[in-house]
Amino acid sequence: MSPDFKFRSLSIEDSSWVTESWNDPEVAKYFMAYPRTEHDVKEEWIRKVVEEALEKTIVAELNGEPAGSVSVEPEKGRCRHVAWLGIFVRRKHWGKGVGSALMAKAIELAKGLGCRKLTLATTEGNERAIRLYKKFGFNIEAYRSEDTYVNGLWKKEYFMSLELAPCEPKFNGAGFPQSDEGSQFTNSNKQDSKVRQLMDSDLDELWRLQNCPESTKSSVKIPPITRKETQRWYERIRVKEGRFCYACFKSSQLLGYVQFRTGLLDAPNVYIEEIIVDVNRRPLETADILISAVKNFRERYGYRRIFTFIPQTSTIITKTLEKQGFKKTGALRNYYFIDGCYVDAEFYEYP
Ligand SMILES: CC(C)(COP(=O)(O)OP(=O)(O)OC[C@H]1O[C@@H](n2cnc3c(N)ncnc32)[C@H](O)[C@@H]1OP(=O)(O)O)[C@@H](O)C(=O)NCCC(=O)NCCS
Structure with a gap:
């Protein structure tokens, strides 16, 4: 039997299970760039984060219990066609398809918002997450070397993207470089x-x-x-x-x-x-x-x-x-x- 998922928007009442989850070292290990120290992951702080995330976050419920969430945050200005994705699932529900169900919802939401590109950052070694993203067609486009220290080792941060709609026209080198006339690398001034x-x-x-x-x-x-x-x-x-x-x-x-x-x-x-x-x-x-x-x-x-x-x-x-x-x-x-x-x-x- 396929799991019984329900989806809804995040609400302020979700702060308590989110707090519990973010204090779970296995969830926090890769999910939170920082703060990752336990004293910072207090409910009061999370309530503020939740408040800011209400409209852009979807919660999946599994058999009536919140099991995880995904947020889709469109960028602004010159990057407004791009949305950033962040996902986590409560540890007791890993491996039951919650992450996949949330990813499908996030892609649908981002397309609905008119985004052309969905982007995320993930850490080297977070194999579950990387396999999940690859399954949905995300590719690694850039990285930062030794960005984060996890369990005694420096890890790369990967930046992965999925193109949701064609990005045309693409820059072809015409009309640039930006004007830097009259400016040289000199020490004179x-x-x-x-x-x-x-x-x-x-x-x-x-x-x-x-x-x-x-x-x-x-x-x-x-x-x-x-x-x-x-x-x-x-x-x-x-x-x-x-x-x-x-x-x-x-x-x-x-x-x-x-x-x-x-x-x-x-x-x-x-x-x-x-x-x-x-x-x-x-x-x-x-x-x-x-x-x-x-x-x-x-x-x-x-x-x-x-x-x-x-x-x-x-x-x-x-x-x-x-x-x-x-x-x-x-x-x-x-x-x-x-x-x-x-x-x-x-x-x-x-x-
Ligand atoms: C990453 C995470 C969201 C995956 O959620 P999930 O509910 O376990 O995901 P699913 O059950 O839908 O599995 C999705 C895919 O993950 C991969 N996966 C699952 N278990 C795995 C394992 N033990 N090892 C490697 N890959 C695994 C598989 O590719 C799986 O797809 P498949 O079963 O169709 O092959 C979850 O583990 C999590 O919340 N981790 C901690 C927070 C985190 O790291 N978030 C991402 C930060 S970038």
């Missing part, structure tokens, strides 16, 4: 550029740069960005939570910034989440200065690696990463939609 953490008094300059259509093409942002959005983005940078933003100035002009976060415990790395340089003012130099600053940060505080991904069309940044010794580790295909075509996200890591 570097002494008058300064890098420091972004501050409250920089909001006007930040808002100006976030509204420069050419300069924001290295990010998911699509101008116009309201002042409120800039303010909210700025408020999410909290050093005590491991979120930083280094900005490069020439006198009071913001030439670019790099926003990054640091991982905890089992993933002691630096993750660059956004890098934007003003393409009209010495962009190569700015990118060079900002990336050097992140490398110095890594060295000073003893983080293992720096990871990032960047649109293949943002050659000012990719060129700089390569010059600074970053290595390419694959690309998420068609991850961005820029200037009317689909563009890959190139993965880089240092060292």
Whole structure:
């Protein structure tokens, strides 16, 4: 007899079994990038996570009992055709087809939302999950070396995708590289550029740069960005939570910034989440200065690696990463939609 599955949306009452499950070391081992320490997996914190996930998460019930869930989270801006997937099943229900049933539902949901690509991250060694994803047609497109420490070994993080609808037209190299005229890798002007953490008094300059259509093409942002959005983005940078933003100035002009976060415990790395340089003012130099600053940060505080991904069309940044010794580790295909075509996200890591 086939199992009796029922599907419903996540509700706030689900917090208690989710808490129990996320405190199960076998479930948590691969599922939660972080926090993975038990004191962080308290119901109060999970209630907040559940609250944010309500509309995008499906729960499968097996014989009337919640057995697992899958979330489908569409990206924003230039990546709005992509959704990220996250799945887990309570350990007592593993191997009964719950994961497969949830995957089928997630694909249906993502298609219903108009997404063209479903993407996820999983850890080397999580064979159950990797087999499940491959069964549904997902392929590994990129990885991060030694991203996570599991049971005494450094493991790769794999990025897998399933194309749900054709991504056409595909970027074919025409019209690029991004303009970097008049900007060379020289030291001549570097002494008058300064890098420091972004501050409250920089909001006007930040808002100006976030509204420069050419300069924001290295990010998911699509101008116009309201002042409120800039303010909210700025408020999410909290050093005590491991979120930083280094900005490069020439006198009071913001030439670019790099926003990054640091991982905890089992993933002691630096993750660059956004890098934007003003393409009209010495962009190569700015990118060079900002990336050097992140490398110095890594060295000073003893983080293992720096990871990032960047649109293949943002050659000012990719060129700089390569010059600074970053290595390419694959690309998420068609991850961005820029200037009317689909563009890959190139993965880089240092060292
Ligand atoms: C990964 C997970 C979601 C799978 O859920 P599940 O309900 O056990 O999955 P299913 O019973 O539908 O099995 C799905 C596939 O997994 C694979 N699988 C199941 N048991 C396996 C095992 N012991 N070893 C290897 N692969 C296995 C099989 O390919 C199976 O498909 P098949 O039976 O048609 O061949 C679940 O194990 C889990 O929640 N793990 C912990 C959290 C986690 O790692 N989440 C993913 C993070 S990226």
